[in-house]
Amino acid sequence: MESSQRECVSVATKDVSLRELRDRLAEFAKLRGWEQYHSPRNLLLALVGEVGELSEIFQWKGEVGRGLPNWSHSDKEHLEEELSDVLLYLIQLADVCGLDLGQAALSKIVKNAKKYPILNNPTPRSFNN
Numbered sequence: 001m002e003s004s005q006r007e008c009v010s011v012a013t014k015d016v017s018l019r020e021l022r023d024r025l026a027e028f029a030k031l032r033g034w035e036q037y038h039s040p041r042n043l044l045l046a047l048v049g050e051v052g053e054l055s056e057i058f059q060w061k062g063e064v065g066r067g068l069p070n071w072s073h074s075d076k077e078h079l080e081e082e083l084s085d086v087l088l089y090l091i092q093l094a095d096v097c098g099l100d101l102g103q104a105a106l107s108k109i110v111k112n113a114k115k116y117p118i119l120n121n122p123t124p125r126s127f128n129n
């Protein structure tokens with residue numbers, strides 16, 4: 001393998017940005033010749049598949065407390081992996097659509113804050129039936 005093709009496989013310990021993940025994922029796909037398969041539709045389907053795998057972890061468990069009390073280390077590790085798969089496909093989907101997911105998410109948070117002001121509407125509208 002040429003040095004220009006050497007893959008960075010280190011696990012960063014600093015704060016990770018969406019842009020860094022995006023770039024690492026783009027390199028991952030490029031080195032494997034997978035860009036041709038990473039169309040928006042294919043990535044969306046892969047994302048939905050991973051959401052299904054994530055849902056299976058919670059399936060039939062009943063309500064789960066915050067912080068996942070009584071979950072084993074391996075259960076939590078499994079959850080970390082499935083959450084990551086969802087995130088990684090989501091980032092790739094935004095990337096191949098030419099969107100800046102971080103900026104879009106920040107804009108959406110601002111929009112949400114305007115839609116749900118603190119004083120006038122303490123309960124999210126979606127909680128009211």
Ligand SMILES: Nc1ccn([C@H]2C[C@H](O)[C@@H](COP(=O)(O)OP(=O)(O)OP(=O)(O)O)O2)c(=O)n1
Pocket residue numbers: 034037053084085088089
């Ligand atoms: N064409 C592909 C295939 C995989 N991945 C990456 C994104 C996900 O993080 C992970 C998904 O890999 P798998 O399809 O092997 O799924 P799992 O890791 O969930 O394995 P399994 O379904 O066996 O539990 O690999 C990717 O970016 N592009």
